[in-house]
Structure formats: structure tokens, C-alpha cells
Amino acid sequence: MHGLIVLAHPEKNSLNAQLAGAARERFACGGNTVEVLDLYEAGFDPLECGDHYGCRANGAFFSALTEQRHASDTGTLPADVAGAIDQIDRADLVMFQFPLWWWSMPAILKGWIDRVFVWGGVYTSSMRYCDRGRFRGKRTFLSVTTGAPEPAFGPDGRAGNLDMILWPIHFGLSYVGFEVLPPLRSFGVISDSAQGSPISDGTSSCLSALNRHIDALESLEAIRFNTSADWDREGRLRPDAPSFSPFIRHARPISADPS
Ligand SMILES: Cc1cc2nc3c(=O)[nH]c(=O)nc-3n(C[C@H](O)[C@H](O)[C@H](O)COP(=O)(O)O)c2cc1C
Numbered sequence: 001m002h003g004l005i006v007l008a009h010p011e012k013n014s015l016n017a018q019l020a021g022a023a024r025e026r027f028a029c030g031g032n033t034v035e036v037l038d039l040y041e042a043g044f045d046p047l048e049c050g051d052h053y054g055c056r057a058n059g060a061f062f063s064a065l066t067e068q069r070h071a072s073d074t075g076t077l078p079a080d081v082a083g084a085i086d087q088i089d090r091a092d093l094v095m096f097q098f099p100l101w102w103w104s105m106p107a108i109l110k111g112w113i114d115r116v117f118v119w120g121g122v123y124t125s126s127m128r129y130c131d132r133g134r135f136r137g138k139r140t141f142l143s144v145t146t147g148a149p150e151p152a153f154g155p156d157g158r159a160g161n162l163d164m165i166l167w168p169i170h171f172g173l174s175y176v177g178f179e180v181l182p183p184l185r186s187f188g189v190i191s192d193s194a195q196g197s198p199i200s201d202g203t204s205s206c207l208s209a210l211n212r213h214i215d216a217l218e219s220l221e222a223i224r225f226n227t228s229a230d231w232d233r234e235g236r237l238r239p240d241a242p243s244f245s246p247f248i249r250h251a252r253p254i255s256a257d258p259s
Pocket residue numbers: 009014015016017099100101102103104145146147148159189190191198199
């Protein structure tokens with residue numbers, strides 16, 4: 001198996017960087033090959049814009065979709081994007097390591113997805129969802145650290161339900177074909193760089209949990225999503241299709257107006 005670890009954290013001694021390093025070791029000791037893409041170290045530019053495209057379809061008006069499609073079709077994708085797609089193509093498993101920032105991923109990782117998951121090369125209307133997506137057959141999981149403690153991320157927690165917070169990220173990965181495994185969640189991580197100790201006391205338990213998660217990957221049940229056959233012509237969930245998430249559910253019939 002070949003693994004790719006995508007790390008989105010600006011500090012080399014952070015818990016996130018340590019988790020990525022530990023994951024690399026754990027994968028490798030099982031006889032697998034693994035590469036780490038450290039987005040900050042690579043200086044990845046997360047801003048999608050016309051400057052990246054040397055051979056524009058339209059030099060007067062920048063449409064990201066138009067230029068992504070044109071560059072995919074003409075083999076002129078930006079070198080960093082083409083390189084990232086090659087990295088994913090080589091991998092059987094992709095792990096994303098990042099801290100929760102404002103209920104989402106850090107901007108550098110969001111921008112990596114904006115730029116790398118290109119229309120044309122990575123998805124089209126006939127090449128998408130877990131059954132027809134380009135990256136089908138590959139597995140992925142998120143390893144996310146949070147500042148707030150675990151109870152705050154429960155269904156009734158003040159930080160919001162983490163399963164729902166992560167759903168849009170999971171759905172995007174499923175949209176391009178990945179089989180999405182349950183995330184590793186490291187809660188209540190408080191960095192203490194002022195004391196020269198860049199990470200919390202919980203570091204060793206986070207690293208142990210990571211090793212357990214990696215060792216259990218083969219037995220983890222993938223998160224379920226709808227497939228291409230579940231949508232009607234308008235793109236709505238067919239009445240007989242399953243619903244796996246409050247984000248995509250059967251609309252309740254509108255009750256008669258009592259007045
Ligand atoms: C810009 C920013 C936004 C953050 N947003 C959240 C958040 O929405 N929820 C949360 O629990 N923690 C949040 N945090 C705390 C980070 O998740 C926490 O510091 C990180 O997971 C610790 O890992 P690290 O030591 O590797 O940086 C935020 C931190 C920063 C810097």
C-alpha cells in the first residue's frame with residue numbers, strides 16, 4: 001500500500017506535525033510506502049486565480065471552472081496541481097492532518113482542494129460520487145485536532161456536532177470518488193509555546209490513538225453517501241433512495257395550511 005499524508009499546519013513542532021510524522025512511521029513500519037505533503041513547507045499557493053494558467057481559454061475574464069477544464073483538456077494544468085494529482089493517483093490511502101480552524105479546515109488546505117480537484121481532470125458530471133469518481137478505489141480519512149473538549153462537540157455541545165461540521169469535507173472527498181473512513185478526532189488540544197512546550201500533556205495519548213486508528217483502518221466501516229443512482233433528473237433524492245445525513249434528507253410533505 002502507498003500512503004499520502006497531507007499536512008496543513010504552519011508549525012513544525014505542533015501536535016499536528018507530530019501526528020503526521022507519527023502516521024508516516026506507523027504506515028512505513030507495516031511495510032507500506034508513504035509520502036508527506038507539507039503544504040506550508042511546500043509553499044503551496046491556495047489562491048485560485050488566472051496567474052496560475054499559462055495557456056488561458058479566455059485571457060480577458062477569469063472563470064476558474066473554464067480554465068480548469070481547458071487546462072485539463074489541453075494538458076496544461078499548473079505544475080503544482082498536476083503534481084498533486086499525480087501524488088493522489090499514486091496513493092491507495094490519503095490522510096489529511098489539520099487543526100479545526102473556524103469550524104473548518106485551514107485556508108491552505110481548502111485552497112489546495114479548490115485548485116487540485118479540478119473540473120475536467122478530477123470530476124465531471126459523469127465522473128463523480130463514490131461510484132463514478134476519479135479516485136474510487138482509494139481510501140481517505142481526516143485526522144483533526146480541536147481546541148474545544150470532546151463534550152462540546154457532541155450533538156448537544158456548544159461547539160456544534162463534529163460529525164456534521166466535518167460532513168461537507170467528507171462529502172467533497174466522496175464526490176471525487178474516495179471511500180471515506182471515520183475521522184480520528186483529537187480533542188482539547190491546547191498549545192503552550194510560551195513555556196517552550198509546544199503541545200499539551202495529552203500528546204502521548206493523541207499519538208497512541210493515532211496508532212490505534214491506523215492499525216484499525218482495515219476494519220473501519222466507511223461513511224455512507226448517496227451514489228449517482230440516488231438522484232432524480234432535477235438532482236433531488238429519489239423517494240426510494242436512502243438518506244445518510246441530515247444534510248441530504250427526504251423533504252417532509254408540506255402540511256395543509258390550516259387557515
Ligand atoms: C484560526 C484558528 C481558529 C480556530 N478555530 C477553532 C474552532 O473552530 N474550534 C475549536 O475547537 N478550536 C479552534 N481553534 C483551536 C485549534 O483547533 C487548536 O489550537 C489546534 O487544534 C491545536 O493543534 P496544534 O497544537 O497542532 O496547533 C482555532 C485555532 C486557530 C488558530
